[in-house]
Amino acid sequence: MNDSDNQSDLYAARTHIYPRSVSGRFRRLKWGVLALAYGVYFLLPWLHWEREAGGDQAVLFDLVGRKFYLFDLVVHPQDIFWLAGLLMIAAYLLFFVTGLAGRVFCGYFCFQTLWTDVYILIERLVQGERPARIRLAKAPWGPAKIVKLGLTHLLWLLVAFMTGLTFVLYWGNAPELVQQFFTGQAPFAAYATTLFLTTTTYVMAGIAREQVCTYMCPYARFQAVMFDKDTLIVSYDAQRGEGDKGRSKLGKTLKTKEARTEAGVGDCIDCGYCVQVCPTGIDIRNGLQIQCISCALCVDACDTIMDSMGWERGLVGYTSQRKEDTGVQARWLRPKVIGYAAVLVVAIGLLGWSVSHQVPFDMTVAQERQPIYVRLSDGRIQNSYEVKLNNKTNKTLTLRFRAEGLPEGADLDFGQFTEISLRPEQRLRLAAKVRAMPKEFDGHSHPFYLIVEPQNAPELQPFKAQSVFYVPEK
Amino acid sequence: MADQNQGKAVQTTGHAWDGDLQEFNNPLPRWWLWTFYATVVFAVIYWIWYPAWPIASSFTKGIGSVTYQANGEEVTTHWNTRAELIEEMQTGSETLKQQEYMKKVAAASYAQIESDPEMSGFMRSTAKVLFADNCAACHGIGGAPLKLGLYPNLGDDAWLWGGSTEQIEQTIRAGRNGFMPAFGEVLSDEQVEQVASYVLSLSGSSADMAKAEAGKAIFQGKEGGCYYCHTESGKGMHSQGAANLTDQIWTVADVPGAVDDAGKLEAVKKVIRGGIQRQMPAWSGRLDDTEIKLLTAYVNSLGG
Ligand code: SF4
Numbered sequence: 001m002n003d004s005d006n007q008s009d010l011y012a013a014r015t016h017i018y019p020r021s022v023s024g025r026f027r028r029l030k031w032g033v034l035a036l037a038y039g040v041y042f043l044l045p046w047l048h049w050e051r052e053a054g055g056d057q058a059v060l061f062d063l064v065g066r067k068f069y070l071f072d073l074v075v076h077p078q079d080i081f082w083l084a085g086l087l088m089i090a091a092y093l094l095f096f097v098t099g100l101a102g103r104v105f106c107g108y109f110c111f112q113t114l115w116t117d118v119y120i121l122i123e124r125l126v127q128g129e130r131p132a133r134i135r136l137a138k139a140p141w142g143p144a145k146i147v148k149l150g151l152t153h154l155l156w157l158l159v160a161f162m163t164g165l166t167f168v169l170y171w172g173n174a175p176e177l178v179q180q181f182f183t184g185q186a187p188f189a190a191y192a193t194t195l196f197l198t199t200t201t202y203v204m205a206g207i208a209r210e211q212v213c214t215y216m217c218p219y220a221r222f223q224a225v226m227f228d229k230d231t232l233i234v235s236y237d238a239q240r241g242e243g244d245k246g247r248s249k250l251g252k253t254l255k256t257k258e259a260r261t262e263a264g265v266g267d268c269i270d271c272g273y274c275v276q277v278c279p280t281g282i283d284i285r286n287g288l289q290i291q292c293i294s295c296a297l298c299v300d301a302c303d304t305i306m307d308s309m310g311w312e313r314g315l316v317g318y319t320s321q322r323k324e325d326t327g328v329q330a331r332w333l334r335p336k337v338i339g340y341a342a343v344l345v346v347a348i349g350l351l352g353w354s355v356s357h358q359v360p361f362d363m364t365v366a367q368e369r370q371p372i373y374v375r376l377s378d379g380r381i382q383n384s385y386e387v388k389l390n391n392k393t394n395k396t397l398t399l400r401f402r403a404e405g406l407p408e409g410a411d412l413d414f415g416q417f418t419e420i421s422l423r424p425e426q427r428l429r430l431a432a433k434v435r436a437m438p439k440e441f442d443g444h445s446h447p448f449y450l451i452v453e454p455q456n457a458p459e460l461q462p463f464k465a466q467s468v469f470y471v472p473e474k
Numbered sequence: 475m476a477d478q479n480q481g482k483a484v485q486t487t488g489h490a491w492d493g494d495l496q497e498f499n500n501p502l503p504r505w506w507l508w509t510f511y512a513t514v515v516f517a518v519i520y521w522i523w524y525p526a527w528p529i530a531s532s533f534t535k536g537i538g539s540v541t542y543q544a545n546g547e548e549v550t551t552h553w554n555t556r557a558e559l560i561e562e563m564q565t566g567s568e569t570l571k572q573q574e575y576m577k578k579v580a581a582a583s584y585a586q587i588e589s590d591p592e593m594s595g596f597m598r599s600t601a602k603v604l605f606a607d608n609c610a611a612c613h614g615i616g617g618a619p620l621k622l623g624l625y626p627n628l629g630d631d632a633w634l635w636g637g638s639t640e641q642i643e644q645t646i647r648a649g650r651n652g653f654m655p656a657f658g659e660v661l662s663d664e665q666v667e668q669v670a671s672y673v674l675s676l677s678g679s680s681a682d683m684a685k686a687e688a689g690k691a692i693f694q695g696k697e698g699g700c701y702y703c704h705t706e707s708g709k710g711m712h713s714q715g716a717a718n719l720t721d722q723i724w725t726v727a728d729v730p731g732a733v734d735d736a737g738k739l740e741a742v743k744k745v746i747r748g749g750i751q752r753q754m755p756a757w758s759g760r761l762d763d764t765e766i767k768l769l770t771a772y773v774n775s776l777g778g
């Protein structure tokens with residue numbers, strides 16, 4: 001490809017791609033990943049989970065209640081930094097596997113790849129294999145074409161709708177929401193989200209397809225910086241395939257290896273199978289290209305051909321730049337990969353620690369600033385505080401308060417409440433007052449701790465919050 | 475179309491000016507064009523749907539409408555954010571939740587409100603706003619006036635007119651008239667100083683004992699007659715709104731703010747000479763029963 005070709009590419013009308021089906025070990029692996037991903041995605045909202053409080057759905061993102069339920073873990077707005085941790089782990093995991101194995105994410109796990117795979121499968125089931133599809137596309141409009149194309153698009157839309165609806169189910173009680181959805185009683189956001197995701201799924205997986213990977217995906221653009229000579233790439237062994245005189249079809253005389261060696265041609269029989277199966281429509285024999293999503297379908301294709309010829313597999317296969325250039329096996333342990341792995345381990349460790357040490361309840365103490373203090377009739381000084389409590393456990397807690405760091409004789413007053421009981425997930429604001437004789441203090445302000453002690457949960461540590469007792473100068 | 479261009483030079487529009495000046499034909503990508511058309515369609519729908527065009531002294535009203543209650547009547551108007559706000563304030567889920575709580579509070583006793591953490595939490599957050607709107611101008615936000623003097627601090631534990639919920643409610647409902655006559659005309663300067671010394675000594679401040687003795691006689695006797703309201707012990711009387719003079723709280727005389735004993739004495743003398751006249755308006759006509767109830771509970775919770 002030369003430069004001017006690349007330029008005109010942007011304005012060229014798209015050439016439609018009709019990938020041929022293939023079977024082989026990578027295709028099987030991809031079906032496996034697909035089944036797993038679809039299974040998790042579509043079934044998870046329906047998984048029931050017993051909880052004392054909150055929804056009984058295993059995974060539920062309760063926006064109204066401002067809580068995310070993930071099995072036994074309840075994530076509160078205060079835990080938002082976990083999301084940062086999760087994103088960081090995701091990013092480094094991506095860097096790590098990319099450094100190691102190139103675009104495996106693109107080829108095996110990316111939603112775009114997974115959904116496009118299903119759409120191509122539907123296309124094939126309805127319209128037939130690649131030649132039949134090409135023929136159908138070229139055929140004039142008639143009843144058969146309308147039915148076949150219509151059915152394809154209908155099925156695509158159905159999958160898109162299921163995808164959109166399922167996404168919505170994560171944000172509410174699934175069975176209830178489905179019922180509301182079809183009786184027209186679901187919240188507007190549910191319809192809007194479903195419509196949005198249905199449309200995007202249909203457009204991206206059905207119509208845009210490889211253009212998403214080539215033109216829209218930012219990851220495709222920056223992944224190159226994570227590549228090095230040892231990164232695994234899908235590549236065509238040009239030396240073996242072309243020989244001295246280039247690739248050549250089988251013909252009458254070039255059917256055996258010996259004959260081919262004698263004629264100076266390589267092992268590639270120019271059958272084009274590897275090109276036909278490629279979902280991004282490229283010819284891997286032209287070398288590594290930006291469009292290649294490393295899905296390894298061309299590997300399966302060529303392996304099939306080599307098997308049928310009785311020749312050794314691997315004319316197209318996973319290899320690395322180093323292997324290609326020098327014949328030396330790729331090194332797995334490289335400073336970069338080890339670096340990514342180290343960051344990854346630290347990040348996972350920190351997140352794990354943070355999640356397992358989730359504080360069971362929150363308490364914040366805010367001093368009232370207006371007035372900052374009040375003088376009482378017996379000469380004592382009174383400061384007021386607003387105490388906010390949030391029970392994040394799933395049991396009712398009985399809480400008792402005490403202050404630490406106040407001088408003898410200081411008095412902590414919670415009004416009517418000597419003991420407070422807090423339901424699971426309940427939030428409360430209480431008013432507290434502290435009174436003390438001013439002469440007990442040396443300075444102007446006096447830091448102290450308000451401590452809340454759970455009475456009925458021995459496994460929980462008392463919780464401390466710091467505040468200040470202000471004393472006027474005179 | 476575009477693939478005919480492939481490999482060729484960019485085409486021109488076909489016009490030539492001045493003999494050789496030509497214009498390249500580089501059409502926009504199709505998706506770009508379609509996005510543009512989509513925004514045009516969106517704009518047209520928007521124009522029709524919402525109030526948009528000014529016409530002389532009026533404007534197009536759009537086809538959306540909002541319905542709300544005004545003075546017991548149902549009003550339907552063209553869509554606008556004001557009407558939408560009014561509707562939201564009447565039928566919004568938060569409003570309904572608040573109304574429900576208001577009913578709950580209205581039905582509860584003061585003791586119930588205080589002993590229920592949820593209700594008292596609601597009481598505090600709602601009454602804080604009511605207080606800021608109606609009371610804070612005099613009493614200050616949080617019940618503490620900026621300067622000691624005209625208005626009592628509601629955060630301390632001294633109550634001129636009584637600190638039970640009934641008394642506080644009565645104060646808010648009907649208002650209060652605080653009055654202490656000016657003694658500047660009746661008593662001589664010396665006598666005023668004597669009474670002031672006695673008053674200071676009541677709450678344990680240092681004072682000239684001889685003057686205080688003399689002051690006591692005036693305080694308890696016919697001459698001053700202070701004991702009518704402040705009682706013989708000086709502890710004050712709620713029914714008169716007369717202050718307790720034996721405690722550390724000064725609502726008018728700025729004793730805590732004085733730097734030395736002479737300053738304290740001057741502060742008290744000033745009050746005795748000039749008397750006090752202050753008023754709290756009645757709120758029964760302006761606030762409804764539930765609001766008064768919320769304020770009462772709030773004020774009660776502020777003071778000890
Ligand atoms: S070249 Fe091979 S690995 Fe790359 S996208 Fe095409 S089929 Fe997949």
Ligand code: SF4
Pocket residue numbers: 236241267268269270271272273274275285301302303305315316
């Ligand atoms: S599938 Fe293998 S043999 Fe066939 S064209 Fe591709 S590389 Fe050559």
